[in-house]
Amino acid sequence: MQTVTTKQNILIIDDEEDILITCQNILESEGYDVVIAKNYKEAEYIFNKKKINLVFLDVWLPDTDGLDILSYIKEKYPSTNVIMMSGHAGVETAVRATKMGAYDFLEKPISISKLLLSCDEVFKEHKNENDSIEYDNKECQNIKHNGKYKIKQRTLAKSIVVSGFALMEGRKTALTLVPAEVNTGIVFIDINTNTRIKLSHDNILSKDKSGAVNSTALISGNRYIKTTEHFLAALHMMGITNLIVKCDGEVPNVDGSALVFCDALKEAGFVEQNDYIEPIVIDDTLTYGNVNDNDTYIILSPYDGLEVSLRIDFAGSIGVQEYTYKFEDFNQFTEEVGRARSFNTIDNIDYAQKMGMAGSGMIGSHILLCDGKVINTKLHFDNEFVRHKILDIIGDLYILARPIRGKIVANKSSHSFNHSVVHDLANRYL
Numbered sequence: 001m002q003t004v005t006t007k008q009n010i011l012i013i014d015d016e017e018d019i020l021i022t023c024q025n026i027l028e029s030e031g032y033d034v035v036i037a038k039n040y041k042e043a044e045y046i047f048n049k050k051k052i053n054l055v056f057l058d059v060w061l062p063d064t065d066g067l068d069i070l071s072y073i074k075e076k077y078p079s080t081n082v083i084m085m086s087g088h089a090g091v092e093t094a095v096r097a098t099k100m101g102a103y104d105f106l107e108k109p110i111s112i113s114k115l116l117l118s119c120d121e122v123f124k125e126h127k128n129e130n131d132s133i134e135y136d137n138k139e140c141q142n143i144k145h146n147g148k149y150k151i152k153q154r155t156l157a158k159s160i161v162v163s164g165f166a167l168m169e170g171r172k173t174a175l176t177l178v179p180a181e182v183n184t185g186i187v188f189i190d191i192n193t194n195t196r197i198k199l200s201h202d203n204i205l206s207k208d209k210s211g212a213v214n215s216t217a218l219i220s221g222n223r224y225i226k227t228t229e230h231f232l233a234a235l236h237m238m239g240i241t242n243l244i245v246k247c248d249g250e251v252p253n254v255d256g257s258a259l260v261f262c263d264a265l266k267e268a269g270f271v272e273q274n275d276y277i278e279p280i281v282i283d284d285t286l287t288y289g290n291v292n293d294n295d296t297y298i299i300l301s302p303y304d305g306l307e308v309s310l311r312i313d314f315a316g317s318i319g320v321q322e323y324t325y326k327f328e329d330f331n332q333f334t335e336e337v338g339r340a341r342s343f344n345t346i347d348n349i350d351y352a353q354k355m356g357m358a359g360s361g362m363i364g365s366h367i368l369l370c371d372g373k374v375i376n377t378k379l380h381f382d383n384e385f386v387r388h389k390i391l392d393i394i395g396d397l398y399i400l401a402r403p404i405r406g407k408i409v410a411n412k413s414s415h416s417f418n419h420s421v422v423h424d425l426a427n428r429y430l
Helices: 017-029 040-049 067-076 089-099 112-126 230-238 258-269 331-339 346-354 384-398 414-429
Strands: 007-011 033-037 055-058 080-084 104-107 141-143 148-155 162-165 172-177 186-190 196-198 219-220 223-224 245-246 269-278 284-289 297-301 306-314 318-328 344-345 368-371 404-409
Touching: 007 017, 017 033, 055 067, 055 112, 067 080, 067 089, 067 368, 080 089, 080 112, 089 104, 089 162, 089 368, 089 414, 104 112, 104 172, 104 414, 112 258, 141 344, 148 172, 162 258, 186 223, 186 344, 196 219, 230 258, 230 331, 230 384, 284 414, 297 414, 306 384, 318 346, 318 384, 331 384, 344 384, 384 404
Parallel strands: 007 033, 007 055, 055 080, 080 104, 186 245, 306 404, 344 368
Antiparallel strands: 141 148, 148 269, 162 172, 172 245, 186 196, 219 223, 284 297, 297 404, 306 318
């Protein structure tokens, strides 16, 4: 970690003296100006005496709820960033704190690397604050330079928490999405080990190792992030190219669609940053697999935009479905594809649970079929199944961490087949 060149004023509010002194010593050794407070009264006195750039605030304090202090700070000093800390609070508290304006939420015990990384993220982002714009409904700005397309890089305008259920592991979980500096890419951070997993084809977890039940997972060393595909589809269509994603092993699920992520990204808004990125521009026809209705195949060809046509063929009531999606803007994506839910049969889910490949809580997380009939919900579209598979393709292709410009024609696609296409595209274009 580099020592900061301009002193920033940091206030730590915690009733545990050991934590106060330890964090103060660490941050001062990095060049920060650090003051400490054990309670609300001491913190208020400090705010009246000097400008504070960043606050580390414990949720549980003896005299006042930490969230009340957060509310006071954001109301009176809206430009001051606040990072909440807790050893006991759950997902609900993290979501509430972020909605109230907290920059991030750290779980105790806080390692030195987490402490310094948090400061680094806050003060690097501060350089780009004046470029922030609210979410609008426009496609990424495109320019052509020396015959190549380039688009503005983007990150989120503020941090946000997305909570849900970890299907593979059968428990509540959450994502904390934190704005990232230009040219840093999309990086997942495992909150248990601080392992960083960059979004890249090199980090796809192979199907035989994942136990991820036909989903897309990323890996670094022995740490992995499962069920990323719906989240990646939302990032792809909003054009987010730089982001820190703090996660506990699995991206949360709500109803099996990307809707929760689309809504969160719209709430956060985005920042167009001061550099460009080259999209993957398909400049020739590429064919993967045998092109006939009985086999899986994907064909990519040149196109000024993004268009995905898919044919699926499942037994029972799903049967053959075909659909073509042309990207226009993020709202249109959310409505036409983002809200299409995943689906499975009761028998498949029962088998996955018995084999330890999936947890409980699957009833509301999928469109469930039994004897060829949907048994737990009403469909959003007559062809919701094929629309969801298009969502998967859009998400899987964003493992390349660059938007795609091209026409995609696919038949009976799967995550593992999509991954093989991603590897080849990376070899050709990256």
